[in-house]
Amino acid sequence: MDNTTIKEHYITEFRKAEENMNGEASTAFHLIRKNAIAKFDELGFPTAKNEDWRFTNVSPLFKFDFKKGNTVKLNNSDIEKYLINGLNENIIVFINGIYSVELSSIKKQDNGIVIDSLKNVLNTKPELVQNYIGKFAEIDNGFTALNTAFASEGIVIIIPDNLQVKGHIHLLYITGEEGKHVISQPRNLIVTGKNCRVNIIESYHSRTNEANLVNAVSEVVVGENSFVEIYRLQQENESSFHINRTQSILAASSTYTHYSVTLGGAIVRNDTNIKLNAENCTGNLYGLYLTEGSQHVDNHTLIDHAKPRCQSNEMYKGVLNDNSRGVFNGKVFVREDAQKTNAYQSNKAILLTSTAIIDTKPQLEIYADDVKCSHGAAIGQLDNEAVFYLRSRGIDEELARKVLIRAFANDIFETIANDIFHEHLNNLVFEKLK
Amino acid sequence: MLSVKNLFVKVEDKEILKGINLEVKAGEVHAIMGPNGSGKSTLANVIAGKEGYEVTGGEVTLNGTDLLDMNPEERAREGVFLAFQYPVEIPGVSNATFLKTALNEIRKHKGQDELDALNFLKYMKEKMRVVGIDEKLINRPVNQGFSGGEKKRNEIFQLQMLQPTLAVLDETDSGLDIDALKIVSAGVNSFRSKTNAVIVVTHYQRLLNYIVPDYVHVLVNGKIVKSGGKELALELEEKGYDWISNPKGEAVAV
Ligand SMILES: Nc1ncnc2c1ncn2[C@@H]1O[C@H](COP(=O)(O)OP(=O)(O)O)[C@@H](O)[C@H]1O
Ligand SMILES: [Mg+2]
Numbered sequence: 001m002d003n004t005t006i007k008e009h010y011i012t013e014f015r016k017a018e019e020n021m022n023g024e025a026s027t028a029f030h031l032i033r034k035n036a037i038a039k040f041d042e043l044g045f046p047t048a049k050n051e052d053w054r055f056t057n058v059s060p061l062f063k064f065d066f067k068k069g070n071t072v073k074l075n076n077s078d079i080e081k082y083l084i085n086g087l088n089e090n091i092i093v094f095i096n097g098i099y100s101v102e103l104s105s106i107k108k109q110d111n112g113i114v115i116d117s118l119k120n121v122l123n124t125k126p127e128l129v130q131n132y133i134g135k136f137a138e139i140d141n142g143f144t145a146l147n148t149a150f151a152s153e154g155i156v157i158i159i160p161d162n163l164q165v166k167g168h169i170h171l172l173y174i175t176g177e178e179g180k181h182v183i184s185q186p187r188n189l190i191v192t193g194k195n196c197r198v199n200i201i202e203s204y205h206s207r208t209n210e211a212n213l214v215n216a217v218s219e220v221v222v223g224e225n226s227f228v229e230i231y232r233l234q235q236e237n238e239s240s241f242h243i244n245r246t247q248s249i250l251a252a253s254s255t256y257t258h259y260s261v262t263l264g265g266a267i268v269r270n271d272t273n274i275k276l277n278a279e280n281c282t283g284n285l286y287g288l289y290l291t292e293g294s295q296h297v298d299n300h301t302l303i304d305h306a307k308p309r310c311q312s313n314e315m316y317k318g319v320l321n322d323n324s325r326g327v328f329n330g331k332v333f334v335r336e337d338a339q340k341t342n343a344y345q346s347n348k349a350i351l352l353t354s355t356a357i358i359d360t361k362p363q364l365e366i367y368a369d370d371v372k373c374s375h376g377a378a379i380g381q382l383d384n385e386a387v388f389y390l391r392s393r394g395i396d397e398e399l400a401r402k403v404l405i406r407a408f409a410n411d412i413f414e415t416i417a418n419d420i421f422h423e424h425l426n427n428l429v430f431e432k433l434k
Numbered sequence: 435m436l437s438v439k440n441l442f443v444k445v446e447d448k449e450i451l452k453g454i455n456l457e458v459k460a461g462e463v464h465a466i467m468g469p470n471g472s473g474k475s476t477l478a479n480v481i482a483g484k485e486g487y488e489v490t491g492g493e494v495t496l497n498g499t500d501l502l503d504m505n506p507e508e509r510a511r512e513g514v515f516l517a518f519q520y521p522v523e524i525p526g527v528s529n530a531t532f533l534k535t536a537l538n539e540i541r542k543h544k545g546q547d548e549l550d551a552l553n554f555l556k557y558m559k560e561k562m563r564v565v566g567i568d569e570k571l572i573n574r575p576v577n578q579g580f581s582g583g584e585k586k587r588n589e590i591f592q593l594q595m596l597q598p599t600l601a602v603l604d605e606t607d608s609g610l611d612i613d614a615l616k617i618v619s620a621g622v623n624s625f626r627s628k629t630n631a632v633i634v635v636t637h638y639q640r641l642l643n644y645i646v647p648d649y650v651h652v653l654v655n656g657k658i659v660k661s662g663g664k665e666l667a668l669e670l671e672e673k674g675y676d677w678i679s680n681p682k683g684e685a686v687a688v
Contacts, residue, residue, distance in 0.1 A: 384485070389522040389576075392482050393536035393596065394510035394543070403535070407526025407575075 006062045007044045007142075011037060014149055029126050032134045036148035045142040052141070055327040055359045056269055056298040061241050066183035066213050069096025069175065079103055082172050082205050086420040089167030090115065095174050095207075097153050097184030097214075107167075114158040115169065118187055121156045129156055132189055136219045136275075137247040143269075144245050147185045147217040154187035154216075157200070161193035161223070168199045168421070175214055175236070176207030188218035194251075196226040201421075204264075206237035211266065213241045220248035222256045224278070229257045231421075233428070236264040238293055245271040250310075252278035259412075260316075261425065262289040262297050263432045273302040276310035276338075287316035288412045290432045291324035291356075298327035303343065305334040305368075311342035317412050318349040319405055319433070320356035330375070331363040338368045345375035350382055350408060405433055435460045435631045436481070436600055441492035443473075443480055450476045452656035453492070458600070461628045465642055465667060466635045468653035469675045474635045475519055477653070478604045481633075482516035483509045496600060510536075511543035513599030517589035517606050519635075524576035529588065530558065532576050533595050540596060558595065565591040565621045582609030590621040601625065602633045607641035619644030639671035652678050 014037045018025055045062075046053035072095050079093060092115065093103035099117035106115050114121070114128065121128055139145045155171055175184050192198060204214055214236070222228045234242055242265045250256050262268050274283040289297040303312045318326045326349060334341050349358045362375040382404055390400035409429045416422045436458040443451035450473045458464050468474050480487050481494060483506035494501045501509055524532070538548040549557060562572065567587055577585050586606050593601055603622065607615055622645050626632060634645055642650070642664065650666040651658045652675075660666065660678050670678065 383522075385522045386524050388484055388506060389518070389524065390532070390536075391506040392484075392510055392516055392518075393532070393592065394507050394539040395536055396507045396539070397505070399535070399539075400507075403527055403532075404524070407524065411526045 002062065003045055003047065003059070007041070010146060010149075011041060017150070027126060028130055029122060029133070033149050033151060036134070036139060036145050036151075039139045040142055040145035040149055043139075043142045043145055050141070052300065052329075055325075056267065056296065058267065058269070060267060061213060064181040064211050064213070066181045069098070069177050069180070069182035069184060071095060071098050071100070072177060072207070074100070074103060074174075076103065079172065079174065082174060082203060084170065084201070084421065084424045087168050087170060087201070087418075087424070090169040091172065092155055092169065093172045093174065094153070094184070094186060096177060096182050097173070097175070097186055099153060111163055112160040113163060113165065114156060116156050118154040118156050118189070119152055122152070128158060129189055132191060132219060132221060133187065136221070136249050137217050137245055143215050143243045144217055147187060147215050147245075150185050151187035151217075154189070156188075157190045157198070159192040159196045159198055162195045163193070164197040165199070168201055168418075171200065171202045173202065173204045173214065173216075174207050175205070175212045175240070176210060178208055179210070181210055182212045184212070184214050186214070186216045188216070190218065190228070190230075191221040192223040192226045192228060194224040194226065196223055196228075198227075199229045199231075199418075201231045201233065203233040203235060204242060205235050206240050206264070209237055209239065211239040211241065212236070213243075215243045216245070218246045220246065220256070222248060222250045222254040224251040225253045226251075227255045229259075231259045232261065232270075234260075234262040234265055234268055235428070238264060238295060239266050240264070241266060242268045244269070246273070248274045248283075249277050250274065250281040250283060253280045255282040255284075257284040258286070259416075260285075260287040260299065261428070262287075262291075262299075263428060265295060265297065267296045269298045269300070271300045271302070273304070274312070275304040275306055276312065277306050279307050279309045281307075281310045283310070283312040285312070285314040285316070286412050286415070288409055288429075289318045289326060290409065290429065291318070291326060292321040293324060294322070295324040297325075300327075300329045300331075302331045302333065305332070305338040305341045305343060308338055309340045310338065312344070314345040315412060316347045317409065318358060319352065319409055320349060320358060321352040323353075323355045325356070326358040328358070328360040329363065330361070331365070332373060332375070334364075334366040334368050334371050334373065336367040339370045341368060341371040341373070343371070343373040347376070348378045348408075350380065350405065352382070352405075402433060406430065409433070435462075435497060436633075437493075437495045438481075439493050441477075441480070441494060442490045443476055444488040444490050445476065445486065449490075450656050451480070454656075454658060456651065456658070458631045458633060460631055462649065463626065463632045463634060463645060463647045465647035465650045466633060466653055467637060467639075467650060467667060467670060469637060472653045473656045474637070474653055475604055478516055478519075478602045478633070478635055481602055482506060482514055507539070510596075510598070511540050515593055515596060515598035515601045517586075517593060517601065517603040519604040519608070521577045521585040521589055523578045523580075525578050527576050529572050529574060529576050533558070533592065537595060561591065561594040564594050564624055566617050567591045583611065583614040586610055586618055587614065587621075590618050593625055594621060597625070599630045600633070601630065602635065604635045605637070606634070607636055607638060615641065616644060639667045642667045654678065
């Protein structure tokens, strides 16, 4: 199918879904969807002509006839392999994008916190999300438009003032149905009040070997003086596609840290954007992608310094093997008002073969005069001096190279305080680089 | 032990070593002195098996086995150790983990059991005392953020840990103050035995006050132009390399 046909296909799907909606079609929330489908009609899917998608050709997606998935009956033992041993405080499971009550386990919360599926919230208390969804994730491409148009399921986490959520909230997105190409479009919303703390892990997995498509959008609203950490682990099979937009906005004196770890997927495109929207906030973006075969991983980040006295730290690292390809585009935007900004960006990649490719582009747009911004990029091969140093002590070449690659990759996790999770990430890297 | 015969080496089409002969026997310490750029590091690196050097003639053997045929890790397992002039920083790999891996690779090669964590720790503690190296340097990534002196001390610590048969020390004295120099020298001296050998590469005589060599060779422009006993080093210190760079028909001993 070509770009236009596929566009028509989704618009028709939207109309059909609308016809079966009854009362919901007249809700305020549905208006958001209607606007989005109109936007989608206008934008279509991005092509290489679009500057932001120059290096990522999404046309391989259109070879598949993606269908909405069904609830697949799974037992706890089926999902065990996706869990992180020792981090099972709160587990929320989506199968083919559909919330599974049976497989989820949320520690009893009697403190006003909302952890629920978007579907339930829309049915019971749509006012909780009405003022947030679509307010932050600007619809500037067809994928975000499509997700918004079909927004009906995902996670909603709303944390009241002064609440420190203990442990981690682990969101599992398990996609796949035998003999079918599944599309799932999670729409997530995370909102914290003042003085909160929360750690969220999102991990994306494939149940089957089929090519699936996850088109996810998350909006994260960090309240004053709160600490929010989000870890996005993309572990899908190597024929699947993942388009992800995570848009966060920070209130005064808050700290937001996002980790992006991409191991799987045929084509992965992440737009990880933060807006430092009040004074004294800190935004940290860390990313690691390990690619092999013909994987294609595109990370676009945008750090928008809108207000004075904020700082941002960004570090993305990639290890690319075989014919795989990476794209890194890191935009830092310092508005006129954002004096005393401190922005640091670093982007490093190791190419293990002569056929692996990386396109990287730092983009600093600075409109304030009293700012400190720096960026560094280092793309290259493994350090031969270091390889020789290890070999000269009796370590064989293959092991020496592995040790150095692992060290390069694991470095990104240095700031993770939780030992269990740190170890889990190191193990994922170890397995992938085997 | 080590036998270098008529060794010619090119780097990027430039001839650097022009017929080196060197015989080092077990129990001996040889010093190789010479001005900057004379080829000292080239010789050390070729013995250790670093890439980028083209051997165009001659041979290097260790106890009769051809070293030039082996890759660096095989040489290390056979007992060759190079203390680097510029030790490499390796972010993300702790000194202790690195040494445990290296030691066990060498032990495996020798048909010995690998050391488990506990025995390794015991062994390492003992060697740390010998070199007087700080505990916190052991757990840090290899050489990362180490001062010049700490890096050199770390090389000697590795020497003590790995107990090679042939140690080649490339400018181990550079960047050391007198106290550090004494400690590093003591580390080397306690390593010396009847069954191993040491080659000390330096362009200052200073180190040789502490690591007293049996033989001194002067390398100028890719050739050993003079060899002698430890007193040769003192003579060089006094008269400089110019005196020897223009030898007046003196016999060039090997
Ligand atoms: N990798 C290299 N590429 C080009 N020239 C080199 C390289 N290594 C050494 N040389 C040259 O070889 C000569 C000897 O260098 P080196 O062995 O480092 O001397 P020394 O250790 O005695 O100071 C010098 O002229 C140096 O410039
Ligand atoms: Mg040198």
